Amino acid sequence: MMVKAVRVMLEPNNVQQTKMFQYAGAARFAYNWALAKEKDNYEKGGKFISDSELRKEFTRLRNSAEYAWLQNVSNNVTKQAIKDACIAYKNFFKSLQKHPRFKSKKKSTPKFYQDNIKIQFSDTHVKFEGFSSSRKANKQKLNWVRLAEHGRIPTDAKYMNPRISFDGLNWWISVCVEFPDCKKNLNNDGIGIDLGIKDLAICSDGNTYKNINKSQVVKKLEKCRRRLQRRVSRKYEKNKKGVSYCKTKNVIKNEKRLLKVNHRLTNIRKNYLNQTTSEIVNRKPRFICIEDLNVSGMMKNRHLSKAVQNQGFFEFRKQLEYKCNNNGIQLIVADRFYPSSKLCSCCGNIKKDLKLSDRIYKCECGNVINRDFQASLNLKAYGEKFAS
Structure with missing residues (x-):
């Protein structure tokens, strides 16, 4: 049980x-x-x-x-x-x-x-x-x-x-x-997953899950939220009495509207993460390998911090952990310093001068591949070594 x-x-x-x-x-x-x-x-x-x-x-x-x-x-x-x-x-x-x-x-x-x-x-x-x-x-x-x-x-x-x-x-x-415990018959194959900002997840089996934050629905809600935030701020400044702020009925009404928009955004993102992780787990792989991302370090980059926060990498990993545990799938977390993107999946050469702007990986051996898809292949190979 x-x-x-x-x-x-x-x-x-x-x-x-x-x-x-x-x-x-x-x-x-x-x-x-x-x-x-x-x-x-x-x-x-x-x-x-x-x-x-x-x-x-x-x-x-x-x-x-x-x-x-x-x-x-x-x-x-x-x-x-x-x-x-x-x-x-x-x-x-x-x-x-x-x-x-x-x-x-x-x-x-x-x-x-x-x-x-x-x-x-x-x-x-x-x-x-x-x-x-x-x-x-x-x-x-x-x-x-x-x-x-x-x-x-x-x-x-x-x-x-x-x-x-x-x-x-x-x-x-x-x-x-x-x-009751539900034991499922698993496939012999495993899946490597590379998480990113351009796309949420790129799997080694060829499946790609887009970034939901780039959709029109989320963009419209983000715009609506910004407008409501400015409106609430203006109302507070307008009704300011000395040092303290006066909370009028209009402020309360706008704050409730803002709360509804925030909940709507959160629900869309969490629902998409649930659908994505469930779809991956339902393919019944023998193991799933993901990378140990330094999210707190990524959040220090002021150009990427908002995009990283909206992606919900920690929530993605948390959902994968309990869903894999419920279905008897082994979840392998690769070492943080494993060069999944810089490592060539064909010859094993490490390209140390690879930049974040380089979306296509070109190796001396003739390997030309999308860097995110190659990272997922390398993660799958990493998982093969440690899978029980």
């Missing part, structure tokens, strides 16, 4: 959306409360407070008249938020992460946890705990939130760590589900 994370968009109605924001607010309050308790206790010289002790104290706080509003929120939401705060605080002292910060209402992502035992899935809906306590049939419908994708999450599986989050436009649910 293998564990996969599944993320699906939700389509709540207005009442359900209000309850979700209420749950996220309660989770943020419980997290900040637990973090403040731990911090205050540490400054006084006390030992680490366990999450079980804090949860017992929070239950007494929840039953008080001052915090009666917490009774409208499922107990499991706040309990898990306290546990998350304790884990984050403990990891800081283990040098696994930075010091946990208090969550801000304006800046932090609204999200909360649902109990993995009480959550239920159907083909079209997911049932949340505590949205409605009434036993009437029409009130019970409030607990069932529609899923944007039907049949994506199995209904008779074991669920782990269900989390609900808001990205500024839509609510999403992510849950880990156990799936």
